[in-house]
Amino acid sequence: MSAIQIQGLRPLKGTVGIQGSKNAVLPMMAASLLADGVTVIRHVPEIEDVFSMMGILESLGCKCSLEKGVLTVDTKAASGHRIPEEYVGKMRSSCLLLGPLLAGRGEAVTYYPGGCVIGKRPIDLHLYALKRLGASFFEAGGMILARADRLRGARIRFSYPSVGATENAILAAVTAEGETEIENCAREPEIMELCRFLAAMGARIRGAGKSRIAVEGVRRLYPAEFFLGGDRICAGTYLAAAAMTAGDVTVMGAEPEDLREPVYILRRMGADISIKEREKEIRLRMDQRPGPVSLCTGPYPGFPTDLQSVFLAAASVACGESRITETVFEARFAAAALLRQFGARIRTEGQTAVALGTYPLRPGIADAPDLRGGAALVLAGLAADGLSIIGSCRHIRRGYEDLCRDLGSLGAEICWL
Numbered sequence: 033m034s035a036i037q038i039q040g041l042r043p044l045k046g047t048v049g050i051q052g053s054k055n056a057v058l059p060m061m062a063a064s065l066l067a068d069g070v071t072v073i074r075h076v077p078e079i080e081d082v083f084s085m086m087g088i089l090e091s092l093g094c095k096c097s098l099e100k101g102v103l104t105v106d107t108k109a110a111s112g113h114r115i116p117e118e119y120v121g122k123m124r125s126s127c128l129l130l131g132p133l134l135a136g137r138g139e140a141v142t143y144y145p146g147g148c149v150i151g152k153r154p155i156d157l158h159l160y161a162l163k164r165l166g167a168s169f170f171e172a173g174g175m176i177l178a179r180a181d182r183l184r185g186a187r188i189r190f191s192y193p194s195v196g197a198t199e200n201a202i203l204a205a206v207t208a209e210g211e212t213e214i215e216n217c218a219r220e221p222e223i224m225e226l227c228r229f230l231a232a233m234g235a236r237i238r239g240a241g242k243s244r245i246a247v248e249g250v251r252r253l254y255p256a257e258f259f260l261g262g263d264r265i266c267a268g269t270y271l272a273a274a275a276m277t278a279g280d281v282t283v284m285g286a287e288p289e290d291l292r293e294p295v296y297i298l299r300r301m302g303a304d305i306s307i308k309e310r311e312k313e314i315r316l317r318m319d320q321r322p323g324p325v326s327l328c329t330g331p332y333p334g335f336p337t338d339l340q341s342v343f344l345a346a347a348s349v350a351c352g353e354s355r356i357t358e359t360v361f362e363a364r365f366a367a368a369a370l371l372r373q374f375g376a377r378i379r380t381e382g383q384t385a386v387a388l389g390t391y392p393l394r395p396g397i398a399d400a401p402d403l404r405g406g407a408a409l410v411l412a413g414l415a416a417d418g419l420s421i422i423g424s425c426r427h428i429r430r431g432y433e434d435l436c437r438d439l440g441s442l443g444a445e446i447c448w449l
């Protein structure tokens with residue numbers, strides 16, 4: 033199932049439940065190593081990155097299972113500290129195990145992480161934070177050897193609010209000796225969710241969601257049970273799809289507050305959006321072609337870079353000229369070139385993509401360049417006048433449980449090949 037076929041120009045209508053959040057569950061899975069026993073997380077998406085993280089945890093001696101959205105991680109027999117290279121190359125979040133392994137085993141062996149090719153993505157900020165807590169690193173031939181006799185609380189000040197580095201710092205600090213202060217840290221909702229999960233394990237953290245977090249180290253953590261929240265990027269993808277297809281779509285299960293900026297942009301594009309906060313429902317109605325938009329990605333609460341490609345797809349059908357500027361990753365416009373194969377009129381000027389909308393798009397055949405770029409091509413297929421095929425969908429399966437199931441349930445004519 034590595035290609036998706038789409039017959040375009042079917043309006044999307046209906047309600048879709050949103051899968052659990054990829055970027056929230058991956059650090060929680062890493063955190064499970066910090067406790068001795070069985071961690072249970074519900075509403076976990078069956079996506080490739082979760083399977084890869086399960087593979088890593090199993091190689092470290094854990095027993096994992098994922099059935100009907102219930103993930104269990106049993107760490108009783110865990111003892112390893114080497115993260116196998118085969119998983120590291122596939123997934124960025126493999127580096128999140130450095131913090132918990134240093135905390136629990138005092139050593140870790142890993143490699144430079146893979147994941148989507150959207151920029152250089154160094155891990156200097158991760159290593160800086162862990163060094164501040166007492167770790168030392170030796171690097172050779174792409175391998176990273178990490179050691180720490182004892183992690184000790186420290187003041188960490190990030191030069192940039194990296195999501196992963198903030199998570200690694202928190203994961204290492206929760207059982208370190210003494211207090212850690214993390215300044216200029218990331219404020220993404222997934223950090224807050226990780227902190228809630230760690231609190232359920234017995235961690236003491238203050239300031240989650242703010243740019244200064246204080247962690248008071250505790251002697252030990254306990255396994256927890258947790259219900260994972262909806263994936264805001266997945267919800268944003270379906271809202272963008274609805275906006276492109278004159279749809280009437282309700283997404284259920286993602287926190288509306290976390291989507292404040294994308295919702296604001298969609299409203300500016302002409303969408304009629306109603307929100308029920310308590311029910312976690314966002315309904316989007318669009319009865320016209322979207323209007324043009326100007327947006328700039330940035331760390332939360334800014335516009336999420338993970339929605340840049342799908343909003344570029346939406347801008348491709350807008351009536352007028354849109355400008356989309358990417359400030360988080362330096363090479364995240366792979367989808368822009370491929371969208372041109374669907375007739376999109378996009379040019380890039382440095383870190384800005386300028387799209388002069390056209391509707392409908394023409395059907396195309398293209399390979400997903402990365403996870404969100406792949407989703408953007410699928411959205412282009414929904415707004416194309418004919419049959420499109422998107423290949424290399426393994427990228428898409430890293431983060432979306434089943435795009436065909438979800439978009440199909442909304443009326444799209446779409447299937448796996």
Ligand SMILES: CC(=O)N[C@H]1[C@@H](OP(=O)(O)OP(=O)(O)OC[C@H]2O[C@@H](n3ccc(=O)[nH]c3=O)[C@H](O)[C@@H]2O)O[C@H](CO)[C@@H](O)[C@@H]1O
Nearest residue numbers: 055125153154155156157158194195196197337338360361
């Ligand atoms: C699994 C996960 O949660 N992935 C998300 C996480 O990725 P990730 O945690 O990798 O993203 P970061 O916030 O760390 O990266 C943001 C920027 O900081 C740079 N940087 C990062 C770390 C570092 O040590 N040095 C450095 O220079 C990166 O190259 C990038 O330009 O946040 C990104 C930004 O919201 C999202 O797009 C990803 O979906």
Ligand SMILES: C=C(OP(=O)(O)O)C(=O)O
Nearest residue numbers: 124125147148338403404
């Ligand atoms: C870039 C992404 O993921 P990762 O950081 O796991 O590569 C993403 O989810 O869009």
